Amino acid sequence: MSSTEPVVDGPAFEAAADEKGRVLLDARAVTMRFGGLTAVNEVDLQVHTGEIMGLIGPNGAGKTTFFNCLTGLYQPTSGQVTFNGAILPPKPRKVVKAGMARTFQNIRLFHNMTAIENVMVGAYSRTKTNALDAVFRLPRHHREERETRARAQELLDFVGLGKATDRLSRNLPYGDQRRLEIARALATEPKLLLLDEPTAGMNPQETRQAEELIFRIRDLGLAILVIEHDMRFIFNLCDRVCCLVRGKVLVEGTAHEVQSDPRVIEAYIGNPEMLDLGGEDSDA
Numbered sequence: 001m002s003s004t005e006p007v008v009d010g011p012a013f014e015a016a017a018d019e020k021g022r023v024l025l026d027a028r029a030v031t032m033r034f035g036g037l038t039a040v041n042e043v044d045l046q047v048h049t050g051e052i053m054g055l056i057g058p059n060g061a062g063k064t065t066f067f068n069c070l071t072g073l074y075q076p077t078s079g080q081v082t083f084n085g086a087i088l089p090p091k092p093r094k095v096v097k098a099g100m101a102r103t104f105q106n107i108r109l110f111h112n113m114t115a116i117e118n119v120m121v122g123a124y125s126r127t128k129t130n131a132l133d134a135v136f137r138l139p140r141h142h143r144e145e146r147e148t149r150a151r152a153q154e155l156l157d158f159v160g161l162g163k164a165t166d167r168l169s170r171n172l173p174y175g176d177q178r179r180l181e182i183a184r185a186l187a188t189e190p191k192l193l194l195l196d197e198p199t200a201g202m203n204p205q206e207t208r209q210a211e212e213l214i215f216r217i218r219d220l221g222l223a224i225l226v227i228e229h230d231m232r233f234i235f236n237l238c239d240r241v242c243c244l245v246r247g248k249v250l251v252e253g254t255a256h257e258v259q260s261d262p263r264v265i266e267a268y269i270g271n272p273e274m275l276d277l278g279g280e281d282s283d284a
């Protein structure tokens with residue numbers, strides 16, 4: 001969040017009314033093969049309402065492929081994903097409508113659009129305006145346009161970009177672009193937000209701000225599933241953590257359990273710097 005902007009009260013989300021701790025996302029035996037390579041192998045994972053769940057694992061473990069299976073970008077070779085009690089079809093638009101939104105490892109904003117326009121694109125997945133309303137500019141179109149813009153501004157305020165409304169997204173600093181992606185995902189009114197390496201490329205201060213923002217999103221009633229290589233960030237943030245190795249679940253448990261599990265430490269041998277949990281002489 002840009003340091004000059006005050007933290008504002010959170011916008012209201014339907015998810016806030018959900019009973020806490022019930023199973024929201026239930027992935028069963030999800031498998032994804034690319035030819036002879038099994039990138040995701042019989043993965044079971046549950047995310048409950050109101051929790052922050054982390055997904056970790058060395059490079060190539062299958063984390064992003066698993067996200068793609070959950071969000072309909074890939075149709076799993078086998079297995080099933082249930083969300084909010086219903087089986088999810090492997091279609092990204094339907095997944096968004098069901099209440100699951102995501103951000104990507106590589107920022108995917110509309111670079112020639114302003115910040116608010118980017119967020120409004122997210123909100124259109126929820127509006128009722130059809131092509132006729134828009135072409136003939138019927139009253140419903142105008143009313144929804146006004147409401148959508150107001151909601152988008154509310155979300156920009158919430159993520160700390162309230163003053164960036166009319167700036168082209170390509171001109172925003174890197175950390176702000178990541179926050180804008182989150183605002184756009186929030187505009188789809190999700191119950192579960194999936195974040196793929198939200199702090200990649202951030203400096204320590206931006207990382208702390210991202211952590212604080214994710215806590216605030218959870219406090220609005222949303223559940224969060226986050227992939228991240230920054231272990232200090234993950235173990236500080238998450239209620240539970242799942243560690244994938246070569247497409248399989250190696251360990252799942254509370255952040256404390258996973259952090260101290262020797263199998264996790266061993267999985268990172270060869271990349272010990274990735275397990276840097278920040279000792280006393282660490283820089284952040």
Ligand SMILES: Nc1ncnc2c1ncn2[C@@H]1O[C@H](COP(=O)(O)OP(=O)(O)OP(=O)(O)O)[C@@H](O)[C@H]1O
Nearest residue numbers: 034037038039057058059060061062063064065066
């Ligand atoms: N579209 C694809 N076609 C073929 N192989 C793929 C495809 N996508 C991913 N893979 C392979 O699947 C495996 C898992 O990749 P994935 O990107 O899911 O891992 P990851 O855990 O997200 O890694 P990283 O932390 O480096 O992002 C890798 O061996 C990768 O090369």
